Amino acid sequence: MIRNTMKTIEYSAVAVLSFLCLTTESAWSQQITAIQGGTVLTMAGETLERATVLVRDGKIAEVGANVRVPGNATIVDATGKYVMPGIIDAMTYYGIRPFELNDPSSPATPQNRAIQAYYPYGDFMRGTTGISVDKNLISGGVTTVYIAPGDRQVIGGQGAVVKTWGPDFNSMIVREPAAIDMTIGETAKREDQNPTTRMGIAALLRRILLEAQEFSGKMEEYETKQAEGDPEATPPGRDLGKEALRRLLSHEIPARIEVDYLDDIRTAIRIAEEFGFDLILDSGLGAYKIKDVLAENGIPVVLGPPTHPFIIGGEVSMNADLYNLMNEYNAAELSDAGVKVAIGSFGFGFGSFGGATQGRWLLIEAAYATGYGLSDEDALRAVTINAAEILGVDDRIGSLEPGKDADVIVLDGYPLNIKTWVDLVMIDGELVHERGN
Amino acid sequence: MNTSYGSMLGLLLVFVMQSAPLCAQDSGNSFALRGARVHTAAGPPIENGTVIVENGKIAAVGSAIRIPSGVQVVDVEGKTVIPGLIDEHSHLGTYDFGDVNEFTEPIGPEHRALDALHMEVRDWYEAVKGGVTTIVTGPGSGERMGGQSITIKTFGENLEQRILKESRELKMAINARNMSHIPTIRSTFLKAREYMEKWDEYEAGDKEGPPPSRDLRLEAMVPVLRGEEKVRCHIHYANDMIAFLRLKDEFGFDLTFIHSSEAYKVADEIARRDVAVIVLPLATRIGVTDDLLFGNTQLYEAGVRMSLHTDHPVVHQKLLRLNAGLAIRYGLPEDYALRTVTMNPAISSRIDDRVGSIEVGKDADLVVLDGTWYEPSTRVDIVFVDGVRAFDRANERSGLEEEN
Numbered sequence: 140m141i142r143n144t145m146k147t148i149e150y151s152a153v154a155v156l157s158f159l160c161l162t163t164e165s166a167w168s169q170q171i172t173a174i175q176g177g178t179v180l181t182m183a184g185e186t187l188e189r190a191t192v193l194v195r196d197g198k199i200a201e202v203g204a205n206v207r208v209p210g211n212a213t214i215v216d217a218t219g220k221y222v223m224p225g226i227i228d229a230m231t232y233y234g235i236r237p238f239e240l241n242d243p244s245s246p247a248t249p250q251n252r253a254i255q256a257y258y259p260y261g262d263f264m265r266g267t268t269g270i271s272v273d274k275n276l277i278s279g280g281v282t283t284v285y286i287a288p289g290d291r292q293v294i295g296g297q298g299a300v301v302k303t304w305g306p307d308f309n310s311m312i313v314r315e316p317a318a319i320d321m322t323i324g325e326t327a328k329r330e331d332q333n334p335t336t337r338m339g340i341a342a343l344l345r346r347i348l349l350e351a352q353e354f355s356g357k358m359e360e361y362e363t364k365q366a367e368g369d370p371e372a373t374p375p376g377r378d379l380g381k382e383a384l385r386r387l388l389s390h391e392i393p394a395r396i397e398v399d400y401l402d403d404i405r406t407a408i409r410i411a412e413e414f415g416f417d418l419i420l421d422s423g424l425g426a427y428k429i430k431d432v433l434a435e436n437g438i439p440v441v442l443g444p445p446t447h448p449f450i451i452g453g454e455v456s457m458n459a460d461l462y463n464l465m466n467e468y469n470a471a472e473l474s475d476a477g478v479k480v481a482i483g484s485f486g487f488g489f490g491s492f493g494g495a496t497q498g499r500w501l502l503i504e505a506a507y508a509t510g511y512g513l514s515d516e517d518a519l520r521a522v523t524i525n526a527a528e529i530l531g532v533d534d535r536i537g538s539l540e541p542g543k544d545a546d547v548i549v550l551d552g553y554p555l556n557i558k559t560w561v562d563l564v565m566i567d568g569e570l571v572h573e574r575g576n
Numbered sequence: 577m578n579t580s581y582g583s584m585l586g587l588l589l590v591f592v593m594q595s596a597p598l599c600a601q602d603s604g605n606s607f608a609l610r611g612a613r614v615h616t617a618a619g620p621p622i623e624n625g626t627v628i629v630e631n632g633k634i635a636a637v638g639s640a641i642r643i644p645s646g647v648q649v650v651d652v653e654g655k656t657v658i659p660g661l662i663d664e665h666s667h668l669g670t671y672d673f674g675d676v677n678e679f680t681e682p683i684g685p686e687h688r689a690l691d692a693l694h695m696e697v698r699d700w701y702e703a704v705k706g707g708v709t710t711i712v713t714g715p716g717s718g719e720r721m722g723g724q725s726i727t728i729k730t731f732g733e734n735l736e737q738r739i740l741k742e743s744r745e746l747k748m749a750i751n752a753r754n755m756s757h758i759p760t761i762r763s764t765f766l767k768a769r770e771y772m773e774k775w776d777e778y779e780a781g782d783k784e785g786p787p788p789s790r791d792l793r794l795e796a797m798v799p800v801l802r803g804e805e806k807v808r809c810h811i812h813y814a815n816d817m818i819a820f821l822r823l824k825d826e827f828g829f830d831l832t833f834i835h836s837s838e839a840y841k842v843a844d845e846i847a848r849r850d851v852a853v854i855v856l857p858l859a860t861r862i863g864v865t866d867d868l869l870f871g872n873t874q875l876y877e878a879g880v881r882m883s884l885h886t887d888h889p890v891v892h893q894k895l896l897r898l899n900a901g902l903a904i905r906y907g908l909p910e911d912y913a914l915r916t917v918t919m920n921p922a923i924s925s926r927i928d929d930r931v932g933s934i935e936v937g938k939d940a941d942l943v944v945l946d947g948t949w950y951e952p953s954t955r956v957d958i959v960f961v962d963g964v965r966a967f968d969r970a971n972e973r974s975g976l977e978e979e980n
Binding site for chain 1: 698859865866891892895898901902904905950951952953954955
């Protein structure tokens with residue numbers, strides 16, 4: 140598919156070398172690439188036939204049917220293929236060992252950060268220098284993931300948005316912290332310590348948020364005094380957890396609360412209103428039952444995969460109540476009501492069976508949802524631009540628009556067909572996967 | 577527990593009430609489906625095909641068939657028709673109350689899934705909705721010999737009518753490269769052989785004196801030793817497969833591997849012994865690698881007879897068709913992929929005289945779909961079991977109209 144074969148080999152070699160040498164700047168990213176001739180699903184409102192995506196210095200320079208391509212550009216021939224932004228998996232536990240996902244020391248650890256446990260270097264004591272790509276994940280076109288702490292605490296900690304490839308760890312991070320992850324429901328209960336009930340969970344959450352509010356007040360007071368040049372100004376003692384929650388209370392980051400039952404969704408909304416923070420619902424099996432309230436309040440939902448909805452406390456059919464709550468029309472009902480919906484894999488590594496790869500079938504999950512009323516457009520949005528907007532990173536990723544990161548995938552057929560494969564994956568303008576290579 | 581199963585029962589009742597008038601519509605299980613693309617699983621697809629059903633059996637199938645006057649015609653123009661899907665390994669109905677593993681008896685060939693089968697769970701209905709009309713459901717893999725599975729339809733008037741085979745095939749399990757598993761199974765086989773010989777001697781003799789005392793455990797293994805029934809063994813690692821094949825070589829039983837994650841690494845050994853494989857559920861949240869998924873195609877190329885399964889609840893029963901779609905994605909030919917969820921499990925389960933393909937004389941278990949049969953976006957429109965309309969999407973209750 141690549142016309143300029145010699146260049147391809149050269150730049151593939153560069154890409155491979157950059158895996159090995161941990162280069163911070165590679166030759167590829169400074170180059171100009173033109174992906175030509177494909178059907179371009181920009182996810183910014185239009186589908187362009189036989190269009191060109193021009194990439195310069197790792198960013199998207201131009202998208203359109205009549206783009207002038209500089210003579211020194213590397214040409215990627217996408218004739219007869221589909222071109223779209225990289226897939227975003229809006230909810231995962233990737234790169235974190237399952238037993239490190241939850242902190243048993245306390246039901247609420249807002250100071251904990253998923254990024255501290257995240258390991259992007261492939262298998263322990265295997266492989267070579269530098270960032271090791273999970274090939275299974277990237278081969279499905281996934282270019283960005285949200286990584287979260289587990290769901291066995293009321294407040295698990297802070298999640299992050301990271302790319303699936305980068306020249307080094309820090310360059311992979313798109314946004315951190317990106318949200319505070321919380322859980323209201325069965326898994327947040329504890330055996331014999333507070334909280335053991337939903338009343339306990341809600342009360343605990345309120346107490347902690349109240350303390351964070353007081354802390355924020357003191358910080359603001361201090362900052363005001365300091366700005367006024369008051370020599371007496373003294374800050375409250377440092378507290379990493381409260382500092383994180385202050386970001387929540389000041390709308391810098393949202394709360395992502397994992398909820399399934401209608402009553403838990405209502406509790407989440409109630410507490411968000413009381414303390415005035417931005418709310419994202421995770422999993423949301425019963426969200427369709429309260430779709431109008433969610434639409435009215437602009438509360439988005441990151442749903443689990445429709446074939447295997449993420450369930451608090453185990454697989455769906457093992458819990459009869461959740462099972463009966465489950466409805467395959469959930470995504471369509473929410474979207475049609477005006478709720479912003481993303482579909483996440485909620486995937487994690489699973490020991491010897493395989494790595495964190497579930498996200499590579501997100502397009503198949505989205506396709507499944509179209510069988511239950513979700514429009515193709517909304518299905519594609521659920522794994523691209525909607526996910527980017529919900530994660531607060533749509534200034535950088537989620538659609539093919541000038542100025543955004545050149546996270547582009549080329550597919551050999553319609554994205555929602557099961558036989559379609561991702562032919563090529565580009566992250567920040569870097570060719571990181573080519574099918575068959 | 578009571579409330580939840582109460583509501584499940586409620587669902588089931590709704591379902592029965594819905595289907596009753598529909599059965600009548602199809603005038604005594606006799607009708608003709610007309611105008612669909614028919615995948616028979618016994619030959620190439622038939623364009624603009626007709627399937628004639630008489631008294632719950634397939635009476636004719638083809639492209640240029642005259643529909644006798646008076647036969648009710650179901651117009652399925654533009655749709656796709658496939659045989660009812662068969663899942664060769666499931667725990668539907670057995671796991672629901674934690675009845676799937678009798679851990680205290682690791683050698684339990686006398687355990688029978690029928691004695692633990694719950695018919696009131698919603699999953700039977702979900703299976704029908706997914707186009708799955710026959711399943712082999714049985715004990716779990718917590719024991720070396722879990723017991724006997726049952727081969728049953730997902731829909732029907734009563735339990736007796738639904739059971740295709742209350743088989744005495746044995747479910748076994750080898751877990752993770754262990755030194756004791758094979759010797760434990762082997763010594764049981766040796767004892768069973770002695771037991772069989774003792775009874776053979778008694779039966780062949782003048783039957784004077786008391787008969788040998790009965791042993792339910794060993795008795796259950798005799799049909800397997802005689803080749804009348806088969807062994808299905810849960811197995812993941814290639815070395816375990818080689819070890820189990822040695823056991824097969826010694827006792828000569830008919831064998832199918834279940835899950836078979838690394839079967840592709842020893843495909844020739846498996847093919848040479850005519851052992852069938854049921855491959856790992858594909859549409860799973862477990863991070864299955866691409867190597868394994870392409871491995872299934874290598875098994876096909878080596879000539880191994882293959883079935884796909886859900887291992888419900890590992891993958892939900894209704895998603896069997898999606899498994900086949902994923903197998904196609906990873907290289908399995910479309911027609912063969914259909915066989916892995918219809919004809920192949922029927923042959924393995926020795927029920928291919930009744931189900932598994934759309935052929936004259938077989939049960940009218942038919943699935944009508946609104947598009948390409950393996951696409952995830954395609955929905956099941958109508959399901960017939962024994963010619964009875966068991967599901968019709970036109971009457972589907974979405975549940976969305978419920979209160980907030």
